[in-house]
Amino acid sequence: MRQLAQVGDVVLEGDGKQRLWRLRSPAYALTMGVVGRGQVAVLDWQNPATQTQWLKSLAPLFGFAMTLNGVPVTSLQPLDDAGAFVLADVGHEAKAGRLELRFRLRHEWLGVMATVSFCAFDGVPMLETGFTLHNEGDEAVTVSGLCPLFLTLHCAAPLTVLTLTGGHYDERFPPSGFTLSEHPLPDGASVTLECGDAGRSSQKDIAWFALGKRDDEGIMEGIVGGLAWSGRWRSVLQREGETVTVRMEATEVTHRLPPSATLSSPSAFLVPFVGDWDEAGWQWHRSLLSVCCPPTPPDFPWVQFNTWFGWTTRIDAATLRREADIAADLGCEVFVVDAGWYDGCGTGDFGHGLGNWVDHHGKFPDGLRAFSEYVHRKGMKFGLWVEPERIDLETEIAKQHPDWLAKRDGRIIGGGRYGHLCFGNPQVVAWFKERLAKIVADYEVDWLKWDYNIAYGLGCNDATHGHQDGDGTYAHTQGVYAVKAFLREKFPHLVLEGCASGGHRIDFGILRFVHTYWLSDFTHRAANVRFHLTGAWFALPPRYLNTWVVHEGTMVADFRSRMGGAFGISARLCEWDEGTRERAKRAIAEYKRLRPFVLKRRFLLTLQPRSLHSWTVWQFYDPATDGGALLAFREQSPDERLTVRLKGLNPDARYQLHDADTGETKTLTGIHLLRDGFFLTIPEQGGSTLWWLQRGG
Numbered sequence: 201m202r203q204l205a206q207v208g209d210v211v212l213e214g215d216g217k218q219r220l221w222r223l224r225s226p227a228y229a230l231t232m233g234v235v236g237r238g239q240v241a242v243l244d245w246q247n248p249a250t251q252t253q254w255l256k257s258l259a260p261l262f263g264f265a266m267t268l269n270g271v272p273v274t275s276l277q278p279l280d281d282a283g284a285f286v287l288a289d290v291g292h293e294a295k296a297g298r299l300e301l302r303f304r305l306r307h308e309w310l311g312v313m314a315t316v317s318f319c320a321f322d323g324v325p326m327l328e329t330g331f332t333l334h335n336e337g338d339e340a341v342t343v344s345g346l347c348p349l350f351l352t353l354h355c356a357a358p359l360t361v362l363t364l365t366g367g368h369y370d371e372r373f374p375p376s377g378f379t380l381s382e383h384p385l386p387d388g389a390s391v392t393l394e395c396g397d398a399g400r401s402s403q404k405d406i407a408w409f410a411l412g413k414r415d416d417e418g419i420m421e422g423i424v425g426g427l428a429w430s431g432r433w434r435s436v437l438q439r440e441g442e443t444v445t446v447r448m449e450a451t452e453v454t455h456r457l458p459p460s461a462t463l464s465s466p467s468a469f470l471v472p473f474v475g476d477w478d479e480a481g482w483q484w485h486r487s488l489l490s491v492c493c494p495p496t497p498p499d500f501p502w503v504q505f506n507t508w509f510g511w512t513t514r515i516d517a518a519t520l521r522r523e524a525d526i527a528a529d530l531g532c533e534v535f536v537v538d539a540g541w542y543d544g545c546g547t548g549d550f551g552h553g554l555g556n557w558v559d560h561h562g563k564f565p566d567g568l569r570a571f572s573e574y575v576h577r578k579g580m581k582f583g584l585w586v587e588p589e590r591i592d593l594e595t596e597i598a599k600q601h602p603d604w605l606a607k608r609d610g611r612i613i614g615g616g617r618y619g620h621l622c623f624g625n626p627q628v629v630a631w632f633k634e635r636l637a638k639i640v641a642d643y644e645v646d647w648l649k650w651d652y653n654i655a656y657g658l659g660c661n662d663a664t665h666g667h668q669d670g671d672g673t674y675a676h677t678q679g680v681y682a683v684k685a686f687l688r689e690k691f692p693h694l695v696l697e698g699c700a701s702g703g704h705r706i707d708f709g710i711l712r713f714v715h716t717y718w719l720s721d722f723t724h725r726a727a728n729v730r731f732h733l734t735g736a737w738f739a740l741p742p743r744y745l746n747t748w749v750v751h752e753g754t755m756v757a758d759f760r761s762r763m764g765g766a767f768g769i770s771a772r773l774c775e776w777d778e779g780t781r782e783r784a785k786r787a788i789a790e791y792k793r794l795r796p797f798v799l800k801r802r803f804l805l806t807l808q809p810r811s812l813h814s815w816t817v818w819q820f821y822d823p824a825t826d827g828g829a830l831l832a833f834r835e836q837s838p839d840e841r842l843t844v845r846l847k848g849l850n851p852d853a854r855y856q857l858h859d860a861d862t863g864e865t866k867t868l869t870g871i872h873l874l875r876d877g878f879f880l881t882i883p884e885q886g887g888s889t890l891w892w893l894q895r896g897g
């Protein structure tokens with residue numbers, strides 16, 4: 201095969217005569233070719249680092265499966281006279297760190313063209329897959345079950361699947377949200393993941409898995425995958441003998457594709473890794489940050505003050521000016537006014553007035569702009585909460601536009617006095633682009649928090665909106681993306697925070713548009729927050745793990761428990777005593793020092809705790825400087841001592857460890873820390889210890 205293109209460490213080779221193509225990087229070598237009556241298959245899939253062969257016979261293209269006119273289709277299915285997709289031509293595009301290989305496939309009878317894409321990226325092991333259908337025929341076709349990840353692999357070794365639940369609100373311990381589960385995958389077994397009935401993408405599970413080959417030592421090598429979709433979805437991983445298949449698809453989408461029309465699937469991401477689950481998480485994060493997450497401003501994630509847990513809707517300019525004075529003094533970098541700032545919202549339900557989206561003159565007599573200017577003068581950024589997709593049906597805007605409301609079988613989707621807006625209606629999308637842009641400009645907003653507190657169920661099927669009766673969730677999701685994309689483009693420096701009653705819409709589709717994500721509304725107890733941070737870390741880069749200190753208690757360990765991602769405070773600062781404010785100030789300074797390490801590699805030196813009697817130990821580590829920190833919590837463990845083996849260090853180097861609380865310093869070799877471990881002591885239950893780690897000494 202001869203080289204057709206190269207982008208950094210990714211190479212595309214091809215042989216036009218043999219009709220073979222190979223996409224390779226240090227993490228994969230995928231060979232694709234033409235078989236049968238002209239269909240395209242993956243012929244070979246190797247990991248160059250380990251020589252592992254993930255395929256023993258050919259498999260369908262990973263990025264292409266759906267149902268067409270009721271017939272299940274892949275690049276190799278069907279083989280009967282329902283008609284196959286055969287190769288029309290192959291193209292590629294190389295630009296800005298990415299190399300895309302595209303197969304154009306023509307349906308034998310229907311006049312439908314499919315473009316199936318494999319996108320590879322320089323410097324990271326991620327592959328992005330997906331497809332677009334274009335109807336070049338004379339008759340409409342019906343498409344459903346858009347599946348951008350239909351993976352086949354062959355493996356004789358034992359396999360384990362790692363999965364993660366979504367962001368449930370749960371006061372128990374261990375909580376049900378962000379729970380990691382390891383599932384063995386023996387012959388005949390399957391694992392099903394899904395969004396849940398409410399229709400928000402991570403109400404039940406996160407659209408993510410890691411699949412690992414296991415031996416006596418643990419996980420050795422595997423594949424991480426996820427779906428870039430914020431609507432309804434489902435995934436099934438199953439094993440039959442040595443054959444493993446993984447399906448991840450957008451569900452509840454049935455679209456009649458008329459002649460000349462186009463429909464695109466969501467994308468899916470795949471990352472091969474070599475090593476253990478920590479390595480899987482690190483490669484996944486590295487890839488996501490490089491490929492799809494928006495860039496962030498310096499010193500991000502900023503330390504936040506948020507008004508919600510302290511003040512709920514009982515906010516006004518005088519109260520918040522006093523809070524802003526204290527927040528600035530503590531070292532907060534952004535002051536976020538949460539729900540309740542808009543016209544129509546009193547001191548009760550924050551849903552009242554949703555849809556008005558102008559400031560409440562009673563609460564802000566000089567206008568919200570004046571308060572924003574006050575915050576800026578204090579040296580902080582200004583943040584503001586919105587919830588565009590829900591509307592108070594008693595507002596004028598709702599009464600004027602009944603056709604903006606999402607409906608299922610003629611009934612408004614929502615409950616009580618609230619309705620779900622249909623972003624499948626282009627008028628709604630246009631209105632929110634304009635209105636949100638006005639909010640950002642008028643109030644000089646640096647940080648916009650986009651919340652979503654309403655179930656969508658099966659979605660809107662009102663075909664008068666401009667979408668079809670079977671594709672309401674698809675159209676709504678695309679509409680939400682369009683508004684976010686518009687804001688990102690119009691305000692390149694605007695920070696977007698995602699939120700959906702906590703973590704009910706965290707997925708790799710929304711990650712393209714938001715810089716951080718509010719993890720869970722149950723942020724009250726330190727042990728639960730650490731549990732969430734430990735689990736969610738595997739699927740989400742650290743800056744997306746936004747948690748705060750609220751009114752639970754404000755001891756050193758409480759603050760440190762929120763330092764595993766983005767850090768914030770949401771409490772009545774004016775009611776904090778001097779001692780608490782002093783601890784907060786020190787904690788914020790500590791977090792700012794820890795932040796560069798938090799954003800880099802992490803090793804979980806203890807398992808996700810299943811009881812309050814377990815320690816939690818995180819090692820933050822920057823491979824570039826060979827430095828970092830160890831942060832440990834004892835919770836209610838009866839043991840005041842624990843030895844942990846560090847990871848990732850250079851065995852031959854010497855490291856200095858410095859206790860942030862006592863000032864004690866120890867110098868130890870890498871090999872000692874890796875093999876014999878490091879001895880941690882926390883004298884009191886509920887306490888913590890923080891050790892800075894640096895090379896030298």
Ligand SMILES: [Zn+2]
Nearest residue numbers: 622624660665
């Ligand atoms: Zn609709």
